[in-house]
Amino acid sequence: MRPGRPARGRRHRWLPPQHGAWAMLLLPYVAAVGVTGPRWPHLPVLGVGLAGYLFSYYALLAVKTGRADRVRPQLLVYGAATALLGAPVLLVCPAVLGYVLLYAVLLAVNVGHARRRRERALLNDLASVAQSLLMVFLVATVAEVPPADLVGVATAVGAYLVGTVLYVKTMIRERGSARYRWASLAYHLAALAVAVAAGWGPALAVVFALLLLRAGVLPGRRLTPLRVGLIEMVGTLLVLAAVVTRWA
Template structure:
């Protein structure tokens, strides 16, 4: 399995947030399975691009590739409209591949490309349920607002812990989003983004084990999902 444990929460949050609007549909189950298989397929594919050693990850590519196709095919057959998202996913995957090729897979823009793919998954949830994607636009924006913030915040805790610039970027971003939520979002969402701003200010630069950082961000993702559900 990919060692990037936080990616699973990033993948699931937009999906589950969209479900709070559309309600469950039988096709959501294979869609979720395809997404859960597609992420490690993408991860090991990018590892092959990065290292040039396809043989090392070939079993992973075959196994996860077959699982993704098997689970995704019923969704595509039943809802061919979901193919409209394919060009966007391909373009974002190309961004990831470009950064992997240059061995810059930790770059901020590369992370944003992955976040955008997770957000698109929320729109696919709506299309699969035959609900207009505009119906889930609000909860998707909330989920993306959190995910972009967590990318910046985690960098201030680990890779860019000593960077004053990254701290100010994180604080400014979280402050702007918190103000926007206070002005336009429902009260539960506004409260959660105020909490996220506080955690960004209080924890930036502290020496905290990566696992604890991940646990905190998982708890924050659950708070965002609860606020959306309310």
């Protein structure tokens, strides 16, 4: 096992050990592209989203530790990648600058929590979810589709992601908390009611019913983080398929 440790350390030095973050990044993007149809600027938009996330992760790590020197290479590489990939997007669609302030406000929430070493706080997680949902409207703007046309997409995806934040807490960090378990169950019940009342279609209603079932049955069972993640991967794919089917 020892020979594998240096390679694993190098990988973690450049890739954050936050596997759930990738689904939170990709689901809004893929759902929005599936609804609007692909445009070539969507490729650099994806690159900006991924590179920007990597840059923000290491920037927040520097804020938390006060040791920017330890992550300077990552900040330089991912910062440069974000700028280079963002340039053609700005040239083609300057309107995307309108999202910068919103991203900055949400990032400020992350910075405040990083300074207090409270990155796992619920408010911080919700700010990250909101950042990821902005990608839906960014994709729409680049595709020259009115962002208002994708409000339903953002709402459905956001309803899933917020529920996932609560559910995963009941499975890992707040495993023994009855308050979080009841909050997660109540939230998923409300999300199902909204899916039905808003007319999101039978597919999304079934998916949110399954999500409610997992929020009610699985907490308290000793599932490994890997199994929790695999279950959420299935949930993510089901939500994606239902959203694209409903709004495409």
